[in-house]
Amino acid sequence: MSIYPDEYQEHVLNAPDVCSGCFSIVRVERELPARGWHAAETYYARNEQTTSVEHVQAETVSETEQVFCECGVASAFDRVWADRDMDRSRFRAMLKRLMHSVERKGLTINRQRMAAHALQAYGRQHTTDDDVQVRIVTDVDAALAQGLNVGLRAAVTSPSASTA
Ligand SMILES: [Zn+2]
Numbered sequence: 001m002s003i004y005p006d007e008y009q010e011h012v013l014n015a016p017d018v019c020s021g022c023f024s025i026v027r028v029e030r031e032l033p034a035r036g037w038h039a040a041e042t043y044y045a046r047n048e049q050t051t052s053v054e055h056v057q058a059e060t061v062s063e064t065e066q067v068f069c070e071c072g073v074a075s076a077f078d079r080v081w082a083d084r085d086m087d088r089s090r091f092r093a094m095l096k097r098l099m100h101s102v103e104r105k106g107l108t109i110n111r112q113r114m115a116a117h118a119l120q121a122y123g124r125q126h127t128t129d130d131d132v133q134v135r136i137v138t139d140v141d142a143a144l145a146q147g148l149n150v151g152l153r154a155a156v157t158s159p160s161a162s163t164a
Helices: 006-013 086-103 111-125 140-156
Strands: 027-032 039-044 050-055 065-069
Touching: 006 027, 006 140, 039 065, 086 140, 111 140
Parallel strands: none
Antiparallel strands: 027 039, 050 065
16 A cells, blocks of 8 residues: 555544545544533544435444445545546545545645646546657645645645635
8 A cells, every 4th residue: 555645644544533535524523511520522423414224234233334435435534436437626625625625624724836736646646658658647645645745735835815
């Protein structure tokens, strides 16, 4: 499994609140107030806007209910598509959702720089070689990871141009 730049790995692929399949926020952080001996604590709850609870066939009763993301996966770390399924319009939609989700997580990005860089990275890898008629499959994660990196850096260096 390839490793992408830290931010993308941390905030997206490894994050329990972001679906790796469609980049929706599937869990939201909630706080349990302090009560008696228990200190206040935060936990992740299902995002009711992007997920549903479905019954599935399972060995035990407790496993029959699962939380599914809108895109059809039952885990924040799954996806139902492969890089070769992606096309430019679908990539754009994914990119948009990714930007929305990282902003909801409290990260500041320069949207323009992030989008431009991700699309450029995607396009560069996706050019067709006319001579051999080979469609080079893009590493979607790599393109998005590079875009996110640039978007975060750009927001730090020129804060006025961040959040659109
Ligand atoms: Zn999803």
